[in-house]
Amino acid sequence: MGKIRVLPEVVASQVAAGEVVERPASVIKELLENSLDAGARRIEVEVRGAGTGLLRVTDDGSGMDREYALMGLERHATSKIATAADLAAVRTMGFRGEALPSIASVSEFCLRTRPGDEPAGTEVVVRGGKLGAVRDAGCAPGTTVEVKSLFFNVPARRKFLRSAATETAHLDRVVETAALAFPAVAFHYVRDARTVHRLPAAAGPGPRVADLYGAESRDELLEVGPASSHGLSVTGLISRPGVTRADRSRQFFFVNGRAVENGFISAGVREAYRQMLEPGRHPSIFLHIAMDPQAVDCNVHPAKREVRFRNGPAVREAVRAALEGALREARAEWLRPVLAQVAARAVPPQEPSAPRAAVSVHQPELRKAAAGPESRPAEMVSPPAADTAAAPHRPTAEFRLIGALSRRYLLLEGAEGLVLLDQRAAHQRILFERLQRGVEGRAVAAQRLLLPAVFDLPPREHEAVRENLAVLASAGFSVEAFGGRSLKVEALPDFLAGRDPRRVMEDFAAECLAGRGARAGGGLDADAARRAVARLAVDDAGARDEREQKALVAQLLACELRDWDRDGAAVMLQFSWRELEWIFGRS
Ligand code: ADP
Ligand code: MG
Numbered sequence: 001m002g003k004i005r006v007l008p009e010v011v012a013s014q015v016a017a018g019e020v021v022e023r024p025a026s027v028i029k030e031l032l033e034n035s036l037d038a039g040a041r042r043i044e045v046e047v048r049g050a051g052t053g054l055l056r057v058t059d060d061g062s063g064m065d066r067e068y069a070l071m072g073l074e075r076h077a078t079s080k081i082a083t084a085a086d087l088a089a090v091r092t093m094g095f096r097g098e099a100l101p102s103i104a105s106v107s108e109f110c111l112r113t114r115p116g117d118e119p120a121g122t123e124v125v126v127r128g129g130k131l132g133a134v135r136d137a138g139c140a141p142g143t144t145v146e147v148k149s150l151f152f153n154v155p156a157r158r159k160f161l162r163s164a165a166t167e168t169a170h171l172d173r174v175v176e177t178a179a180l181a182f183p184a185v186a187f188h189y190v191r192d193a194r195t196v197h198r199l200p201a202a203a204g205p206g207p208r209v210a211d212l213y214g215a216e217s218r219d220e221l222l223e224v225g226p227a228s229s230h231g232l233s234v235t236g237l238i239s240r241p242g243v244t245r246a247d248r249s250r251q252f253f254f255v256n257g258r259a260v261e262n263g264f265i266s267a268g269v270r271e272a273y274r275q276m277l278e279p280g281r282h283p284s285i286f287l288h289i290a291m292d293p294q295a296v297d298c299n300v301h302p303a304k305r306e307v308r309f310r311n312g313p314a315v316r317e318a319v320r321a322a323l324e325g326a327l328r329e330a331r332a333e334w335l336r337p338v339l340a341q342v343a344a345r346a347v348p349p350q351e352p353s354a355p356r357a358a359v360s361v362h363q364p365e366l367r368k369a370a371a372g373p374e375s376r377p378a379e380m381v382s383p384p385a386a387d388t389a390a391a392p393h394r395p396t397a398e399f400r401l402i403g404a405l406s407r408r409y410l411l412l413e414g415a416e417g418l419v420l421l422d423q424r425a426a427h428q429r430i431l432f433e434r435l436q437r438g439v440e441g442r443a444v445a446a447q448r449l450l451l452p453a454v455f456d457l458p459p460r461e462h463e464a465v466r467e468n469l470a471v472l473a474s475a476g477f478s479v480e481a482f483g484g485r486s487l488k489v490e491a492l493p494d495f496l497a498g499r500d501p502r503r504v505m506e507d508f509a510a511e512c513l514a515g516r517g518a519r520a521g522g523g524l525d526a527d528a529a530r531r532a533v534a535r536l537a538v539d540d541a542g543a544r545d546e547r548e549q550k551a552l553v554a555q556l557l558a559c560e561l562r563d564w565d566r567d568g569a570a571v572m573l574q575f576s577w578r579e580l581e582w583i584f585g586r587s
Contacts, residue, residue, distance in 0.1 A: 020102045020302055023161060024051020024150055025170035027103050029303070031145050032178045033093035034100075035059035036185065036257070038143065041201065043178075046190040047171055050164035052150050060142040063115040066122040070134065073100050073111070073126065090298050093258060100145075105129035106157065108148040116141040128153040172196065176212060177259045180252050180286055183208035205237055205286050213250075221284060222330045227322035230314035232291035234322035239283035240330055250284035255296055255307055257288075264312035265289070268319025272327060279528050289315070399557075401550055407542040410549055417576040423541035423549075425571040426556045431495060432534035433559050435475045436527070445494040446476035453501040456485040461509035468512060471529040479505070495537050507536050 021027055028045060035043050038061025048054040064072060078097030103109060104126040114121030114137075123137035151158040161167060168191070175197065179187045183202040190196065202208040210218035221237040228234075239245075253265050265287070273283060297308040309315050399412040399419060412419040438444040457465065465472070466481040473479070476493030489501040496504055511532035512524055524532070544552065556571065 020098055021106060021150075022303070023170060024055055024167055025174045026303060027051070027055050027107075027147055027150065028057065028171055029174045029178075030094070030099035030103065031055070031057035031147075032174065034145075035061055035143065036178070036182055037092045037094055038062045040142065040185060042186045042188075044188045044190070045175055047168075048192055050167040051171055052158075052161070052167075053148070055147040055150065056144065058142065058144040060140070063118075063121070063142050064113045065115055065118060066134070069111060069113050069122050069124055072097075073104055073124065073131075091256070091293050093304075095299070101129075103145075103147055106154050107150045107152065110146040110148075111143070112137050112139045112146075113143040114139050114141050177252060179212060180205065180208060181254050181257050181259055181288075205235070205288065209237060209286060217284070221286075222326045224287065224326040225322050227318070227325055229321055230311070230318045231295070232289055232315065232318050234287065234289050234318055236285070236287035238285050238287070238323055238326060244277060244281035244283055246281065248282045250286075251282065252286050254288045256290060256293060258298060258304065258307070260307045261305055262307055262309070262312075262315070264309060264316040265319055268316040269323060271316070271320045272323030279525050287319070289319070291315075399553060401546070401553065404541075404544075404549065410553065412553065414574065417574060417578075417580060419575075420573045421553065421556070422571055423544065423552060424539040426552055427539040427541075428531075428534045428537055429559055429571050430552075430555045431537050432531055435530040435533060438474050438476070444474070444476040446478065446491040447494055447497040448478075448491045449489065449501060452488050452490045454486060454488045455502045455505075457487060457505065457509060459485060460513060461506065462487065464509040464512040465505055468508075468524060468529040468532075471526050472508075472533070475530065475533045477533075493533070504536060508532055511535055 020030065024047070028047070028051070032043065032045070035057055038059060040059035040061035042060045044056075044058040046054065046056045046058075074097075078095060100111075105128065107128075109126040111124045111126075112121055121137045121139040122134065123139075124134050125132035151161075171191070172189075175187065175189045179185075179189075179197065179199055183205055186201045187197060187199040188195065189198075197212065199208065199211045202211060206218060206221075206223065209221065218237075220240060220243045222240055223236075224238055225235040226233050251269075253260055253262065255262075269283070269285060269287075277283065295310045297310075298304055300306055300308050399414045402411040402413055405411050405420070408423055410421040410423060412421060435444060456462075462481065462485045465479065465487060469479060469481060476491065478489065478491035480488040480490075482488065487505060489505065492499065492501060492504060512529065515524055515528050515532060
């Protein structure tokens with residue numbers, strides 16, 4: 001062991017560079033942050049050779065005079081914080097004073113900069129951390145940092161770089177992220193002499209998303225907020241229910257302009273979308289959270305990617321509330337075409353049809369249907385009291401059953417407006433939640449078969465059943481899978497009693513395979529398997545009498561989530577009086 005000694009500056013910078021400058025994209029990230037901190041309105045990014053050839057960022061920000069520029073290249077030289085107290089309330093992207101010296105220590109580095117009020121600029125050249133020329137330069141106000149031959153003097157680091165495609169993807173992502181964080185700043189991104197993005201200054205996240213990903217992508221998004229709660233403000237754009245992606249590549253979270261990853265934020269998002277999302281599907285999210293800089297610690301990760309909140313649960317709650325608000329508002333709008341379809345199907349065929357204009361037939365038809373059986377007694381349907389307390393977000397506890405629409409749907413009048421309920425979806429939803437509760441202890445009743453059924457299934461189907469034996473058992477099935485392809489069924493859950501066990505298992509396997517197909521690989525999670533079971537239940541809505549219809553509504557009201565099924569398919573649509581007024585026009 002050698003003596004402890006103070007490292008020479010260049011070595012220390014290279015060590016720091018190991019943390020700050022992981023790859024070409026980290027250089028661009030740091031340079032962009034500096035430009036943004038310098039108040040740039042226009043930023044140009046140019047890269048060549050996946051970043052190992054050239055990395056250059058030019059801005060029209062405040063610029064630096066000579067003395068200042070040379071200082072900026074020293075370790076821990078920062079103009080952004082002066083005291084430890086400042087560190088507790090960082091308002092800038094950078095604050096450690098490490099980026100410039102770190103980058104300069106592992107590259108051929110050139111800084112050209114000029115403050116707006118100076119007649120000439122300065123050029124500073126650094127190679128592998130050694131200061132080279134410092135001279136006057138004719139340049140526009142602002143700053144250009146040019147980085148060539150990144151890692152030329154740290155071959156180990158260079159070896160760790162991934163393929164050009166991967167490094168390029170990281171570069172693209174960093175530019176995209178900055179552009180989304182600061183819509184008001186114009187960006188021009190050039191890669192290998194070709195323009196990738198030319199983004200004019202935008203009025204907000206909406207137009208910026210449209211410029212980056214196209215107008216259709218923008219149209220799939222809802223606006224969130226600005227929603228203020230818990231001392232922070234949340235704004236942005238999120239996917240409409242039902243619009244999802246296979247990965248999280250369109251999820252961006254910004255805290256005071258800084259792109260972050262944080263468990264509390266993702267938890268808030270998950271809670272807001274709850275079961276609207278299929279397993280393995282993700283919404284697009286561009287979310288800006290503004291908060292007191294004192295309430296967030298940015299100094300917990302070398303690349304400043306993670307943050308720690310003073311009050312994480314408050315952030316989660318604010319995110320959830322903001323997203324839920326937007327999703328709720330969107331719901332009515334999203335459902336309107338569904339209503340039109342349902343209403344079109346609801347035209348009672350036996351009704352003496354007075355001649356009427358072909359256009360605008362749907363909505364008056366619905367009014368007629370809704371107002372139809374007025375003679376029915378106005379009995380109220382209430383959910384069982386015990387379960388009511390447990391279910392959150394319950395807007396209305398009571399509904400009056402108006403009647404059945406086209407056999408399958410029920411029409412209800414609630415305190416807030418009209419409700420349309422799909423009996424089949426309701427039935428399956430109720431079963432699904434019953435199966436979920438089954439795991440938590442309450443038994444699901446099973447019917448034993450008189451004789452066990454033994455049969456073969458094709459390999460894929462057999463495997464789908466075998467993979468989900470635990471869920472099937474908790475759902476009241478008694479199934480054994482033997483080697484080869486055979487199955488033995490000894491009991492079915494009560495709601496499938498009397499069905500052909502072989503058909504039931506075939507249908508279950510088909511549901512599983514279909515569910516899995518949507519997700520590219522991997523088995524089903526327990527809830528998905530339970531949903532597959534619930535979907536096996538056939539529902540003869542037409543055979544329900546009024547008493548049974550009410551029982552169905554009551555059971556649905558006792559459900560945890562009664563108006564949304566998986567992926568946004570509606571079990572129950574609610575139209576507020578205001579929406580109805582809007583649909584029919586005020587008169
Ligand atoms: P930090 O951003 O943490 O302060 P850096 O090493 O990234 O540290 O930058 C050091 C200093 O150089 C900054 O504090 C800033 O004053 C100055 N600087 C860096 N880049 C620019 C730029 N593009 N425009 C103006 N000043 C800059
Ligand atoms: Mg910086």
